[in-house]
Amino acid sequence: MTLQATPARAFLGTALHTPVRGEVEALHQALIIVGENGDIQAVHRRESGEVSRLADEFAARGTLVILGPRQILLPGFVDLHVHAPQWPQLGSALDRPLEEWLQAYTFPLEARYADLQFAQVEYESLVDSLLANGTTTALYFGTIHLEATQRLADICLRRGQRALIGRVAMDDPTQCPANYRDASAEIAELQTRAFIDYVRSMSGNSAGLVKPVITPRFIPSCSDDLLRRLGALAAETQCHVQTHCSESDWQHGYVLERCGVSDTSALEGFGLLSRHTILAHGNFIGEEDAGTIIRHGAGIAHCPLSNVYFSDAVFPARRMLERGMHVGLGTDIAGGASPSILDNARQAVIASRLLEAGVDPAIGRDRRRRPDSRIDAPTAFWLATVGGGIALDLPVGAFVPGYQFDAIVIDADRADCNLRLAPGDGPDASLQKIIYGAGRANIRDVWVGGRRVRG
Numbered sequence: 001m002t003l004q005a006t007p008a009r010a011f012l013g014t015a016l017h018t019p020v021r022g023e024v025e026a027l028h029q030a031l032i033i034v035g036e037n038g039d040i041q042a043v044h045r046r047e048s049g050e051v052s053r054l055a056d057e058f059a060a061r062g063t064l065v066i067l068g069p070r071q072i073l074l075p076g077f078v079d080l081h082v083h084a085p086q087w088p089q090l091g092s093a094l095d096r097p098l099e100e101w102l103q104a105y106t107f108p109l110e111a112r113y114a115d116l117q118f119a120q121v122e123y124e125s126l127v128d129s130l131l132a133n134g135t136t137t138a139l140y141f142g143t144i145h146l147e148a149t150q151r152l153a154d155i156c157l158r159r160g161q162r163a164l165i166g167r168v169a170m171d172d173p174t175q176c177p178a179n180y181r182d183a184s185a186e187i188a189e190l191q192t193r194a195f196i197d198y199v200r201s202m203s204g205n206s207a208g209l210v211k212p213v214i215t216p217r218f219i220p221s222c223s224d225d226l227l228r229r230l231g232a233l234a235a236e237t238q239c240h241v242q243t244h245c246s247e248s249d250w251q252h253g254y255v256l257e258r259c260g261v262s263d264t265s266a267l268e269g270f271g272l273l274s275r276h277t278i279l280a281h282g283n284f285i286g287e288e289d290a291g292t293i294i295r296h297g298a299g300i301a302h303c304p305l306s307n308v309y310f311s312d313a314v315f316p317a318r319r320m321l322e323r324g325m326h327v328g329l330g331t332d333i334a335g336g337a338s339p340s341i342l343d344n345a346r347q348a349v350i351a352s353r354l355l356e357a358g359v360d361p362a363i364g365r366d367r368r369r370r371p372d373s374r375i376d377a378p379t380a381f382w383l384a385t386v387g388g389g390i391a392l393d394l395p396v397g398a399f400v401p402g403y404q405f406d407a408i409v410i411d412a413d414r415a416d417c418n419l420r421l422a423p424g425d426g427p428d429a430s431l432q433k434i435i436y437g438a439g440r441a442n443i444r445d446v447w448v449g450g451r452r453v454r455g
């Protein structure tokens with residue numbers, strides 16, 4: 001006998017999502033049934049004739065959630081690149097080059113997370129803000145501090161955010177300050193193992209809402225010995241891996257010079273590329289690198305806001321998607337100055353338009369263009385939801401049976417907002433208005449795995 005999960009509740013209202021890249025699907029006055037373990041068990045469309053009978057049954061049990069006429073249910077957002085400890089410096093020092101920004105601002109700030117009280121306050125604030133912005137899944141870099149990174153995991157589990165978290169490993173004395181680096185590759189590996197064990201045995205985490213991630217900061221911060229150890233650990237534990245790859249000219253050039261091969265090839269050689277690897281940025285990967293990433297099924301965290309400040313380049317998202325690469329969006333807090341994936345979705349559209357059109361009017365139109373680069377609003381929304389879920393190999397990002405019910409309620413009636421939905425708007429128009437006009441003020445309720453975590 002198969003044990004069937006009991007339906008926990010049902011949601012009645014209008015939902016928008018993009019299960020197919022580039023295509024908006026509206027579920028008008030649909031009934032979404034969610035099981036006890038947070039998975040979507042069924043999606044009944046209005047036309048099915050079953051909606052009112054089933055809705056009555058859930059209403060009688062007191063487990064029906066009814067959306068208002070000016071409310072829209074959306075899948076929650078997936079953020080593939082967050083540096084949790086950098087939250088206090090959001091929006092500052094964005095005029096410095098990456099390598100200077102790290103040494104002068106970022107490493108000294110991250111070193112402060114040896115102080116657990118400081119970590120607790122900042123991490124609580126960050127998780128709260130991300131949930132308020134509709135981020136139901138986040139992939140986090142912590143710091144080198146085991147205890148502080150454990151606190152972040154505790155907070156995500158308690159608040160109910162789906163989270164993948166890495167204790168950062170970085171041991172290269174030529175690139176990392178003396179007060180903020182692992183004393184040796186061996187210690188970095190042991191601490192990474194300790195973090196994996198901690199997260200996997202957290203009380204209340206049997207469903208794996210919070211997952212550990214192997215996190216070499218990036219090749220410039222790590223010795224070859226450490227990178228090799230972490231590659232072996234990834235194979236042994238089957239954990240996700242996250243790191244930076246070819247973010248800027250400086251990083252791309254540094255790895256070429258040190259390793260004699262591209263960043264992507266070097267990571268592959270260390271055993272760090274797999275179906276569960278997320279590479280942040282990837283702006284300067286070449287054609288061969290793209291093929292390598294696709295062959296391994298690894299994903300890219302496209303961080304369009306941060307790329308303006310620290311990469312001086314636009315990631316060619318459309319070309320990579322068309323080649324079959326897994327791509328989602330990242331805020332790159334605090335390289336990007338917004339905690340909102342919606343902000344990054346609209347910036348992904350803008351950046352792709354600039355890449356396609358070219359930006360220097362002194363160069364002739366045909367010479368400055370890069371044709372077929374633009375992405376549209378539905379594709380940006382797909383990146384923010386389904387694309388992130390696929391990259392992480394998690395069933396999130398759309399209202400499809402078998403997926404987790406991670407969702408947000410957009411409320412168009414909130415005062416002081418830029419969102420003006422009109423009764424005659426079709427699904428495409430509504431989604432475009434949400435991408436370009438909605439923000440934190442419009443996000444009313446947030447659900448993760450069928451549990452209300454905000455609102």
Ligand SMILES: [Zn+2]
Pocket residue numbers: 081083244280332335
């Ligand atoms: Zn980063």
